[in-house]
Amino acid sequence: LLKITNKNVYRQIEEKPDENKVLTTEQELDLYRLCWKYYENNHFPVHSLVSLAIIMLFQLGLRPCEVCTLRYSDIEGDEIVVKRYYSEKGNTVMENRTKAGHGFRRILLTSLALDIIQETRKHHYENDNWVSDYIFMTGENFKSFYDRMRKAFPAMCETIGAPRNTPYSGRRTFISSLVDANVNI
Secondary structure, eight states, X not given: OOOOSOGGGGOOOOOOOGGGTSOOHHHHHHHHHHHHHHHHTTSSSTTTTHHHHHHHHHHHOOOHHHHTTOBGGGEETTEEEEOEEEETTTTEEEETOOTTSSOXXXXXXXXXXXXXXXXXXXXXHHHOSSOOSBSSOSSSOHHHHHHHHHHHHHHHHHHTXXXXXXXXXXXXXXXXXXXXXXXXX
């Protein structure tokens, strides 16, 4: 009497091996070099800052949906406060809330993260007629930027000889680095 309309209900979820979920230190550095090269050559003309946003995933351990909504006004001294995210489901920016709902997160800005922020300011100043508080966005089309980041990342991994992965591996790699350094979770 039961009719199954979605056969994926019984599909076994294929889990990637652990070594494919994070990048090695060498792969991470290769990815940074590739991202800077893409940025300098304007490889993604519509979303020229997507390469720098990808590096920021690894520098701050952010989710892709969080990095695209970062604002300059979120910077407080040597920290950045994560307090919003892009909801793909609703195609909207969810203000004053975080993805997991555990409240705002304060993250120490690394020297590379500060360099990226300085470069994005310079880029906005030199190239954009549209003035925004967003660090990586050059327009209001969050979906397009988010999709470009999700599509570019696996190809970038392939280019550097790493397993194809999702931008979420930036967060996993960041967390793995903290655990390896004996940082208290």
